[in-house]
Amino acid sequence: xxxxxxxxxxxxxxxxxxxxxFKLNEAINDPNTSIHKISNVISEDASLSARLLKLxxxxxxxxxxxxxxxxxxxFLVGSQQVRDxxxxxxxxxxxxxxxxxxxxxEKFWMHSLACGVGAKVLAVTIxxxxxxxxFVAGVLHDIGRLVMYSKASxxxxxxxxxxxxxxxxxxxxxxxxxxxxxxxxxxxxxxxWKLPQYYQEVAAFHHSPERAQxxxxxxxxxxxxxxxxxxxxxxxxxxxxxxxxxKDCWHKLNLSLNQLSKLxxxxxxxxxxxxxxFQIQEVAA
Amino acid sequence: xxxxxxxxxxxxxxxxxxxxxxxGRVLLKxxxxxxxxxxxxxxxxxxxxxxIAGEVSSDEQNDQKITPEMMQQSIDALETAFTLxxxxxxxxxxxxxxxxxxxxxxxxxxxx
Numbered sequence: 356x357x358x359x360x361x362x363x364x365x366x367x368x369x370x371x372x373x374x375x376x377f378k379l380n381e382a383i384n385d386p387n388t389s390i391h392k393i394s395n396v397i398s399e400d401a402s403l404s405a406r407l408l409k410l411x412x413x414x415x416x417x418x419x420x421x422x423x424x425x426x427x428x429x430f431l432v433g434s435q436q437v438r439d440x441x442x443x444x445x446x447x448x449x450x451x452x453x454x455x456x457x458x459x460x461e462k463f464w465m466h467s468l469a470c471g472v473g474a475k476v477l478a479v480t481i482x483x484x485x486x487x488x489x490f491v492a493g494v495l496h497d498i499g500r501l502v503m504y505s506k507a508s509x510x511x512x513x514x515x516x517x518x519x520x521x522x523x524x525x526x527x528x529x530x531x532x533x534x535x536x537x538x539x540x541x542x543x544x545x546x547x548w549k550l551p552q553y554y555q556e557v558a559a560f561h562h563s564p565e566r567a568q569x570x571x572x573x574x575x576x577x578x579x580x581x582x583x584x585x586x587x588x589x590x591x592x593x594x595x596x597x598x599x600x601x602k603d604c605w606h607k608l609n610l611s612l613n614q615l616s617k618l619x620x621x622x623x624x625x626x627x628x629x630x631x632x633f634q635i636q637e638v639a640a
Numbered sequence: 641x642x643x644x645x646x647x648x649x650x651x652x653x654x655x656x657x658x659x660x661x662x663x664g665r666v667l668l669k670x671x672x673x674x675x676x677x678x679x680x681x682x683x684x685x686x687x688x689x690x691x692i693a694g695e696v697s698s699d700e701q702n703d704q705k706i707t708p709e710m711m712q713q714s715i716d717a718l719e720t721a722f723t724l725x726x727x728x729x730x731x732x733x734x735x736x737x738x739x740x741x742x743x744x745x746x747x748x749x750x751x752x
Contacts, residue, residue, distance in 0.1 A: 412677075413680065414676070414677075414679060414680025414681075414683050414684065415680070415684075416680070416684060417677065417679075417680030417681035417682070417683055417684030417685070418677070418680075418681075419677060419681055420677075421677075476683075479683075479684060479685070479686045480686045480688075482662065482686065522723055522724070523724075524724060582735065583735065585721065586718075586721070586722075586735045586736065586738070586739040587738075587739055587742055588718070588721065588739070588742075588743065595720060595721065596720070596721060596722075596723055596724045596725075597721050597722055597724070597725050597735075598724075599724055599725055599726065600725070600726075600731065600732065600735075602729070602731075605731055612730055612731065612734050614688065615731065615734050615735070615738075616734060616737075616738045617645045617646075617647060617688050617689075619735070619738045619739075619742070620645065620647030620648075620738075621646065621647050621683060623647070623742060624647050624683075625683065
């Protein structure tokens with residue numbers, strides 16, 4: 356039986372939050388901060404600056420005018436939102452050394468980004484103004500799997516194999532093989548990284564959204580987005596099967612069937628744009 | 641004129657009537673020739689359908705190119721993925737339908 360916090364403690368030595376996140380956090384929390392100071396921090400990282408500018412000029416935001424500078428981007432998007440988006444978009448470089456026979460990292464990030472975009476599109480549709488945090492929560496929801504693959508690789512092989520043979524979801528077999536799930540490991544990692552509670556809760560309960568106490572809407576949105584992007588076959592975090600969507604979650608979003616098919620087309624379109632932006636190749640199902 | 645969903649909008653299409661967000665604020669005026677950022681703006685505002693001037697080829701016309709064999713191939717390809725879902729629930733039926741069509745379109749694009 357493995358304990359999530361122990362796995363995470365072992366793992367923390369090999370993967371830490373991108374430095375830019377701490378620098379941005381510091382700049383945001385500084386009482387004398389300004390858009391200029393925050394922009395300077397971002398500008399120090401050329402690849403992040405380029406990615407941020409691409410993102411704010413894409414349909415992801417849909418601003419009516421071209422945004423040419425980082426300070427305009429920070430002004431329009433908001434400094435905390437920029438910090439969160441920077442986190443999600445630099446996360447990919449954080450995880451190295453995951454055994455290739457266990458997980459194709461390109462497919463993993465494709466699934467993560469797609470779930471983020473799906474959550475963002477759903478959040479916009481139901482009228483949630485702060486859609487960035489839905490995006491980031493979606494990107495981070497399966498992060499515990501990477502810790503699991505890295506720190507319990509032999510057990511992970513058995514979990515993947517049993518899931519295929521027994522036709523059961525990985526999450527159920529995770530409990531049997533290691534005594535906890537990737538969802539709990541994800542929460543422990545985000546907690547160790549001191550990321551906000553709503554990211555922790557979404558990661559912890561995206562397979563059991565009825566247990567989300569503080570952020571049931573965020574959790575429901577990511578749960579539904581996860582099911583949608585699994586159906587559309589955008590990458591994978593290892594799971595072979597489309598998750599069972601909980602009816603209560605779907606009803607919570609108050610969407611019609613007619614809206615669902617349109618939303619799926621919008622999600623597909625936006626995911627393809629984001630994947631192109633992040634230079635991740637779409638792999639045909 | 642035709643009312644079409646925003647996922648089918650293309651650059652250069654012209655709006656036949658103004659588009660408002662859910663609060664009634666006008667996002668784009670009638671006669672606007674769509675650019676990429678317009679489409680992004682509509683998507684970000686949660687707009688689902690707009691009124692387009694002129695003839696627009698329908699989904700049905702595009703879908704006529706899909707043969708039963710192609711559909712079956714995609715249904716088979718997705719069979720494992722959809723093993724555990726509640727197939728009697730309308731929402732999952734719709735998810736499956738759109739996912740199968742998406743798979744067919746991906747394969748058609750791959751063949752081009």
